[in-house]
Amino acid sequence: MNYENRLFAIEQINLLEQKFPVDIWEINGIHVWPLFKKQIYFLLHEDKFSSINNNKNRSKYKKIKSIGNKILSFLIAKKMQFNLKIDKTPIVFSGASSHKVLYENEFINRYFKPINNYLSENNISFLNLSYSTSSQSKGGEIPIDVLLSLFKHEDIQISKIENLPHFSEFTEAVVNLFKFDKELFLTTLFNNLKTVSRWKKLYIFIFKKTKPKASFGLCYYSSAMFGMNLAANELGIKSIDMQHGAQGKLHPAYHYAKISSKGYNSLPNEFWCWDESSRLLNLEWTRGTRHQVKLSGNPWLYYVNKIGKNPYIPKKKPIILFTHQPINPPIDPYLVDAIKATCDDFLWMIRLHPRISSQDKSEMVTILKAERILDKIDFKFANDLALPFILKHAAIHISKFSGAIIEGVSLDVPTIILEEIGISTFANLLKPGRVIGIEFPSKDIILNTITQITDKNQKRMNEFPDFIHLIDELVS
Numbered sequence: 001m002n003y004e005n006r007l008f009a010i011e012q013i014n015l016l017e018q019k020f021p022v023d024i025w026e027i028n029g030i031h032v033w034p035l036f037k038k039q040i041y042f043l044l045h046e047d048k049f050s051s052i053n054n055n056k057n058r059s060k061y062k063k064i065k066s067i068g069n070k071i072l073s074f075l076i077a078k079k080m081q082f083n084l085k086i087d088k089t090p091i092v093f094s095g096a097s098s099h100k101v102l103y104e105n106e107f108i109n110r111y112f113k114p115i116n117n118y119l120s121e122n123n124i125s126f127l128n129l130s131y132s133t134s135s136q137s138k139g140g141e142i143p144i145d146v147l148l149s150l151f152k153h154e155d156i157q158i159s160k161i162e163n164l165p166h167f168s169e170f171t172e173a174v175v176n177l178f179k180f181d182k183e184l185f186l187t188t189l190f191n192n193l194k195t196v197s198r199w200k201k202l203y204i205f206i207f208k209k210t211k212p213k214a215s216f217g218l219c220y221y222s223s224a225m226f227g228m229n230l231a232a233n234e235l236g237i238k239s240i241d242m243q244h245g246a247q248g249k250l251h252p253a254y255h256y257a258k259i260s261s262k263g264y265n266s267l268p269n270e271f272w273c274w275d276e277s278s279r280l281l282n283l284e285w286t287r288g289t290r291h292q293v294k295l296s297g298n299p300w301l302y303y304v305n306k307i308g309k310n311p312y313i314p315k316k317k318p319i320i321l322f323t324h325q326p327i328n329p330p331i332d333p334y335l336v337d338a339i340k341a342t343c344d345d346f347l348w349m350i351r352l353h354p355r356i357s358s359q360d361k362s363e364m365v366t367i368l369k370a371e372r373i374l375d376k377i378d379f380k381f382a383n384d385l386a387l388p389f390i391l392k393h394a395a396i397h398i399s400k401f402s403g404a405i406i407e408g409v410s411l412d413v414p415t416i417i418l419e420e421i422g423i424s425t426f427a428n429l430l431k432p433g434r435v436i437g438i439e440f441p442s443k444d445i446i447l448n449t450i451t452q453i454t455d456k457n458q459k460r461m462n463e464f465p466d467f468i469h470l471i472d473e474l475v476s
Contacts, residue, residue, distance in 0.1 A: 077148070095109045097134035270291070326360065
């Protein structure tokens with residue numbers, strides 16, 4: 001989704017949020033607006049503003065599941081439940097494989113591992129859960145998504161959604177505005193609500209065994225994490241969302257146009273933020289509610305800086321790191337031209353977004369090969385090594401709106417932010433001569449900006465807020 005479409009989507013959703021009584025919408029004790037808002041935005045994002053009519057066959061296919069697979073999944077889940085041995089513990093962590101990186105021959109959750117280590121050093125127990133099983137889910141985590149088949153959704157009828165105050169007018173507005181298929185739109189909201197209610201039951205099962213003081217989650221707007229927040233709020237457990245990327249008004253999950261002082265029980269109690277800029281952005285909409293915003297720093301940056309290890313990086317020339325985003329085109333012509341003009345003087349590294357499709361990756365490679373610069377760009381180290389290590393060695397970091405911009409700025413890496421979406425997202429981070437936004441990028445403007453930054457050659461000043469005092473408060 002390009003900047004114009006993203007901005008249009010966010011603005012229209014905010015207007016709907018202000019017009020309709022979304023803050024009082026409740027079904028079976030669940031504050032549903034955060035769930036619905038996420039679904040509307042991601043339908044737009046995934047379908048690139050086209051009608052979702054072409055999803056009908058896919059939606060029907062999802063309903064037609066193999067009885068054999070259902071039975072097998074149920075049996076595997078029952079076996080896991082029977083063998084599950086978990087005890088009372090003060091803190092529970094929940095993440096997905098997408099939050100993991102390969103570090104010292106082990107896949108680790110980069111945001112939780114530093115906190116895990118601190119707790120271990122102080123003889124405080126904890127439990128790591130994975131709500132998205134993959135080949136990276138190994139390493140002391142319990143893949144609780146395997147257990148999900150044991151938990152039925154709550155008694156929810158689609159009529160409960162339709163009978164929400166002024167929901168029929170809301171639906172008509174959404175359908176007319178975004179060209180959605182009405183039946184499929186309602187079905188999408190309904191199915192997601194049922195899934196979230198199942199995750200809530202699963203987390204209640206986990207929490208009753210562990211009796212934690214706090215439960216950390218990543219990406220609170222996933223179905224699993226909505227369920228975790230609901231379970232935690234019902235049982236009086238503090239739920240915490242650990243920042244994992246860019247936030248602010250252009251992210252629908254980190255800005256609400258309408259919220260009561262009671263807040264939403266589907267949201268976490270606390271938002272832990274990497275930097276002061278992110279904290280202030282969240283305070284804009286949480287102030288006066290029960291939701292709290294705290295400065296925790298980025299645990300991964302803190303950890304990397306503390307251990308001080310420097311893996312081998314080929315550095316015969318200054319490094320320019322480009323952190324890629326999963327948008328079209330996979331690489332812009334102006335950036336290709338800038339690489340061609342500077343690849344003799346700089347080592348360009350391109351770090352691919354974890355969600356890049358094989359098609360987009362293939363298209364990028366084809367473009368770079370056609371321009372005869374593929375062999376002049378490093379992909380191996382850029383994608384094999386942990387991002388903070390690369391940023392520490394980079395002369396310049398270039399990106400559009402990746403959360404890596406916050407990490408780079410925290411490490412005081414000279415940064416170029418491309419296009420309006422990045423400038424809007426990170427407006428609070430812009431700093432003359434150090435963090436520079438280019439609203440309308442071109443080869444010449446990028447080259448001039450690179451020269452401007454490299455001529456200054458300032459000493460880097462790193463600041464790392466840490467999470468330790470917050471953890472101490474939780475376990476005291």
